[in-house]
Amino acid sequence: MGYRNMRYWRSGEKMKQCIDLDKKVTITFTMKTYLPDGTVAEQPRRTYTFIYGVESQIPSLEEALKGAIPGEKKTIEVPPAELYGEHDPSLIREIPKAGLIRQRVKQGKYYRQMKRGSLVSFKVLEVKGESVVADFNPPTAGISATVDLEVIAVTDATQKEISAAMEAQTRRQIGCG
Numbered sequence: 001m002g003y004r005n006m007r008y009w010r011s012g013e014k015m016k017q018c019i020d021l022d023k024k025v026t027i028t029f030t031m032k033t034y035l036p037d038g039t040v041a042e043q044p045r046r047t048y049t050f051i052y053g054v055e056s057q058i059p060s061l062e063e064a065l066k067g068a069i070p071g072e073k074k075t076i077e078v079p080p081a082e083l084y085g086e087h088d089p090s091l092i093r094e095i096p097k098a099g100l101i102r103q104r105v106k107q108g109k110y111y112r113q114m115k116r117g118s119l120v121s122f123k124v125l126e127v128k129g130e131s132v133v134a135d136f137n138p139p140t141a142g143i144s145a146t147v148d149l150e151v152i153a154v155t156d157a158t159q160k161e162i163s164a165a166m167e168a169q170t171r172r173q174i175g176c177g
Contacts, residue, residue, distance in 0.1 A: 016069045017154040021053035024157040025065065029149035036087050036142035051157045051165035056172075058082045061147065068151045078145040087142030092125065092135045105132055110139065 019025055026049040033041045050057070052065065064076045080086045097105065104111050105124055111134070112121045126133035157165070 084140035
């Protein structure tokens with residue numbers, strides 16, 4: 001039986017806790033994001049603490065952390081589907097210019113207009129005579145990331161911490177946090 005199936009792992013004379021449900025986990029990480037146009041953005045190192053199994057994380061992070069111990073380092077590749085979604089080529093369409101505000105139609109820029117109480121938003125890929133090639137994908141579609149992390153601490157979460165984490169997760173799920 002491997003240490004990943006146990007709550008603790010022996011390292012010399014120390015007992016280290018493994019990441020499992022209801023554990024308070026602290027990690028440090030850096031993240032590089034890769035935009036579909038080839039742009040790479042690197043974020044500075046950050047520290048993040050959460051209750052594992054209560055506060056939802058992206059699936060690849062949760063999977064990589066399960067059973068990890070303090071001091072363990074990992075590199076995680078995060079696909080677009082886990083972040084903002086894949087870029088969908090079927091959302092690129094040629095549409096008529098009629099009804100669009102001409103001053104806002106600029107190649108390479110985002111066009112936004114309220115129509116019948118709804119926001120119409122797209123990226124103008126090409127301006128033609130009487131039409132526009134428009135990309136209706138969200139601006140964040142197709143972004144992937146690489147996360148380099150280190151597990152700093154794993155402790156038992158208190159019932160109060162678990163309850164607070166559950167409440168915060170519920171607020172995030174309904175868009176209030």
